[in-house]
Amino acid sequence: MRTPVIAIFLLFLSLSFAGCATHPSYGNFISDQDNLNEQTITRDSVEKISTLYPPAKTRFDLQQPTPDQFGTGFVRGLRDRGFSLLEYPEEKVRLEEIQSERYRRVHEHEIIPTQKAVIKKMPPAPEGTGLPLFYILDQLANADMYRVTIQIGEQSLTRAYSKEKSGRVIPAGYWVRKE
Structure with missing residues (x-):
């Protein structure tokens, strides 16, 4: 009897915290x-x-x-x-997308020279x-x-x-x- 009450309480508590975590x-x-x-x-x-x-x-x-x-x-x-x-x-969003692509390519050893040039030309926001x-x-x-x-x-x-x-x-x- 006590276990279902505790489970329901924990479920309610976790759902209420999920509401706080969303933006x-x-x-x-x-x-x-x-x-x-x-x-x-x-x-x-x-x-x-x-x-x-x-x-x-x-x-x-x-x-x-x-x-x-x-x-x-x-x-x-x-x-x-x-x-x-x-x-x-908007430039910061584009820069983050380029940097994440660069990170992926660096770790896969597939760096493209033009990609490096684009990253160097764009200053951070x-x-x-x-x-x-x-x-x-x-x-x-x-x-x-x-x-x-x-x-x-x-x-x-x-x-x-x-x-x-x-x-x-x-x-x-x-x-x-x-x-």
């Missing part, structure tokens, strides 16, 4: 980005960060690629305000010394409600938005700051 996804998760004017959310997000952190004295290290409309506008808005911003290092910065932009299922969460270091800023019938996006509440 959340970051980025833009809005399915229909063409029908949403993200500029309002972008401007509002940059304005809020500007009130909490002094521009020209704060450096952010973006920890994700920003290929979407919100990400591109967010990066541009932060730079326009005077923030120093180290973007997601600069290591960040700023505050890590992530964002999540998502949508409530089957509704015109959106949420942006900006993670800066250990704290997060979150705000909800709604889309009016005219297509205009307006804040649906106050900013929530979790320290």
